[in-house]
Amino acid sequence: MDNKSRRDFLKNSSLGVGGVALAGAIPGFNISAASAAELIDPLAPKDPHFPAKIKSVIWLHQNGAPSTLDLYDYKPELVKQAGKGVPDSFLKGIKTSTQGGVNELFVSNYRSWKQYGESGAWFSNLLPNLAQHADKLTFIKSSVTIGATHDISILKLNTGDLNPGRPSLGAWISYALGSANPDLPPYVVLYNGASEPRAGSVNWNSGFLPAVYQGTAFRPGDSPIYYLDRPELRSALQQRSSLDLLNRLNKLNAENRPLDTELKARLRSYDLADRMQVAAPEAVDLSKETDATKKLYGIDDAITGSYGTSLLRARRLVERGVRFIQVVSGAPDGETEITSWDAHDDLDKNHGLMAKMVDKPIAGLLEDLKSRGLLESTLVVWTSEFSRTPWGESGTGRDHNPWGYTQWMAGGGLKAGFTYGGTDELGVQVADKDTAVDTYDLHATVLHLLGLNHLKTTFINNGRSERPTVVFGKVVKDILA
Amino acid sequence: MLFTLMRNLVVALRFVAVVIGSSLLISFTSFAQEAEMDMDLMQTIESTNDNLSSNIALENAESAIADAQTLNELFAVVEEHYSKELAAGKDVAEAVDLTKKSVKFSSEIITFLGQNDFESAANTATDLARTCKTCHNFYKED
Numbered sequence: 053m054d055n056k057s058r059r060d061f062l063k064n065s066s067l068g069v070g071g072v073a074l075a076g077a078i079p080g081f082n083i084s085a086a087s088a089a090e091l092i093d094p095l096a097p098k099d100p101h102f103p104a105k106i107k108s109v110i111w112l113h114q115n116g117a118p119s120t121l122d123l124y125d126y127k128p129e130l131v132k133q134a135g136k137g138v139p140d141s142f143l144k145g146i147k148t149s150t151q152g153g154v155n156e157l158f159v160s161n162y163r164s165w166k167q168y169g170e171s172g173a174w175f176s177n178l179l180p181n182l183a184q185h186a187d188k189l190t191f192i193k194s195s196v197t198i199g200a201t202h203d204i205s206i207l208k209l210n211t212g213d214l215n216p217g218r219p220s221l222g223a224w225i226s227y228a229l230g231s232a233n234p235d236l237p238p239y240v241v242l243y244n245g246a247s248e249p250r251a252g253s254v255n256w257n258s259g260f261l262p263a264v265y266q267g268t269a270f271r272p273g274d275s276p277i278y279y280l281d282r283p284e285l286r287s288a289l290q291q292r293s294s295l296d297l298l299n300r301l302n303k304l305n306a307e308n309r310p311l312d313t314e315l316k317a318r319l320r321s322y323d324l325a326d327r328m329q330v331a332a333p334e335a336v337d338l339s340k341e342t343d344a345t346k347k348l349y350g351i352d353d354a355i356t357g358s359y360g361t362s363l364l365r366a367r368r369l370v371e372r373g374v375r376f377i378q379v380v381s382g383a384p385d386g387e388t389e390i391t392s393w394d395a396h397d398d399l400d401k402n403h404g405l406m407a408k409m410v411d412k413p414i415a416g417l418l419e420d421l422k423s424r425g426l427l428e429s430t431l432v433v434w435t436s437e438f439s440r441t442p443w444g445e446s447g448t449g450r451d452h453n454p455w456g457y458t459q460w461m462a463g464g465g466l467k468a469g470f471t472y473g474g475t476d477e478l479g480v481q482v483a484d485k486d487t488a489v490d491t492y493d494l495h496a497t498v499l500h501l502l503g504l505n506h507l508k509t510t511f512i513n514n515g516r517s518e519r520p521t522v523v524f525g526k527v528v529k530d531i532l533a
Numbered sequence: 534m535l536f537t538l539m540r541n542l543v544v545a546l547r548f549v550a551v552v553i554g555s556s557l558l559i560s561f562t563s564f565a566q567e568a569e570m571d572m573d574l575m576q577t578i579e580s581t582n583d584n585l586s587s588n589i590a591l592e593n594a595e596s597a598i599a600d601a602q603t604l605n606e607l608f609a610v611v612e613e614h615y616s617k618e619l620a621a622g623k624d625v626a627e628a629v630d631l632t633k634k635s636v637k638f639s640s641e642i643i644t645f646l647g648q649n650d651f652e653s654a655a656n657t658a659t660d661l662a663r664t665c666k667t668c669h670n671f672y673k674e675d
Contacts, residue, residue, distance in 0.1 A: 145670070145671055485667070507590065507652070507655045507656075507659075508590075510590050512591075516583065516584070516587040517586070517587040517588075517590035517591050518587075519586075519590065523582060523583060523586045523658070523659065523662040524659065524662050524663055524666060525659070526659060526663075
């Protein structure tokens with residue numbers, strides 16, 4: 053056997069082994085039925101394990117950890133006990149090495165509460181617009197996580213683990229389902245504010261999965277992706293001619309290497325970049341949206357404008373088949389003092405601004421999705437790395453609370469206007485530990501709604517079968533419709 | 534296959550070392566006032582538990598049964614440790630309950646795997662991992 057044929061043999065063998073590995077790992081991926089295109093295109097659409105309830109997810113990460121005790125989780129006992137110490141019985145079983153120690157219980161003098169909708173869900177006066185959609189929401193009031201620094205807990209929120217190296221939820225979804233739109237990435241990250249989100253791309257990377265499944269960050273502004281625009285000095289005709297020549301040469305080369313999947317994947321990524329040069333700016337171009345729609349998202353307002361723009365772009369990406377859109381809250385344009393929900397002091401000022409920034413845009417998103425018939429096939433998730441304590445810090449702020457807080461979801465396959473779990477009377481920790489919902493339970497539930505069994509969504513890494521929910525996650529079945 | 538065999542061999546050797554170590558530790562505690570849970574034992578449990586989940590997902594029944602059996606025996610050691618502490622008047626009733634649950638879950642996994650019921654084994658392995666986590670949350674150091 054000469055060198056050339058030995059190489060061919062190895063290539064052929066590796067393709068076969070790779071194909072078998074893929075067949076075992078990816079749902080709906082049957083080696084006998086897999087076409088050559090599927091084998092060489094890692095983003096080819098794949099069937100879920102069972103019929104999906106939703107097609108897309110909008111993951112609203114409220115960066116900095118809002119106090120859900122000031123938004124959704126009304127505690128009359130906390131109001132009564134404000135200014136007093138926290139009884140020891142409420143602290144049993146938790147480690148409270150928070151920055152400011154355990155101080156007196158705190159409530160804001162500016163907070164008021166009302167019930168909304170037929171479900172009677174409580175909302176504070178910080179979220180008057182979102183409150184109008186109470187009956188669309190499914191609250192998880194028994195959320196828990198591991199309290200660490202923001203960066204580490206954000207990593208756990210997105211990847212299920214405290215250490216870097218595991219794929220983010222969006223990457224697992226891209227891996228398992230592929231892309232529904234060949235012109236756009238299946239996993240997009242949006243943010244508002246002057247800089248990239250805290251802790252950066254580790255929160256949308258693909259970990260040990262192939263890099264093709266990582267999220268693509270779309271920057272605020274007209275040009276969403278770095279270096280996507282044609283350089284000014286090059287005309288469209290020049291660029292087209294160069295690309296056509298490159299394409300011809302690549303095809304000639306590829307014809308001589310019919311089984312070289314890496315080469316074909318590289319060519320595909322060139323093609324995708326070419327197509328995205330048109331598709332991505334169009335997907336985030338709001339010029340064809342009506343004034344009424346823009347107003348619905350608060351784009352006409354200085355405080356809500358940038359976040360509203362992100363959410364309207366998210367809806368447009370849902371319409372174009374993007375599977376997972378991770379929206380990280382930043383700060384209103386021009387705001388430099390308050391850049392996240394992290395209110396260790398002056399909670400009223402911080403949450404007054406942050407809640408105003410997100411309230412109208414999220415309400416607008418829910419209304420817009422509903423009116424377009426998209427809410428039934430989309431999942432909107434309000435999530436955060438942890439929340440904040442019922443006791444005060446620095447007199448007017450709150451410290452970090454990973455032991456019991458509220459997250460919510462809205463969309464297809466869920467019991468709408470429903471509340472699952474709850475915290476104790478002061479909002480320190482989850483009241484019934486059996487109802488605790490950790491980040492990987494949330495991930496398992498999102499995957500379930502997408503038609504994926506998290507136990508069967510697997511990838512072999514270093515000889516070990518890995519899954520999105522580490523070894524812990526369980527679907528929260530009680531919230532499913 | 535070779536990798537799996539080697540990994541199982543390493544786990545088995547670590548288990549033998551841990552059992553011998555634990556026996557020595559138990560003997561030692563008859564002279565000492567109290568024994569602390571051996572860190573190596575906990576790390577072996579964690580790593581065996583990770584292997585178990587992987588082997589169940591890969592539907593590798595033989596290796597998964599070996600992992601579950603190892604865990605079953607290790608949890609019996611942990612249960613004995615906490616039962617003695619409870620008898621000595623320590624506030625570890627929760628730990629005794631949770632390790633009993635772990636022994637039960639690991640036995641159930643062996644049964645499911647013997648029937649090639651990988652789905653039930655996977656669900657029970659998740660319950661087992663969550664029980665470990667609950668125990669560590671409850672007894673985390675201040």
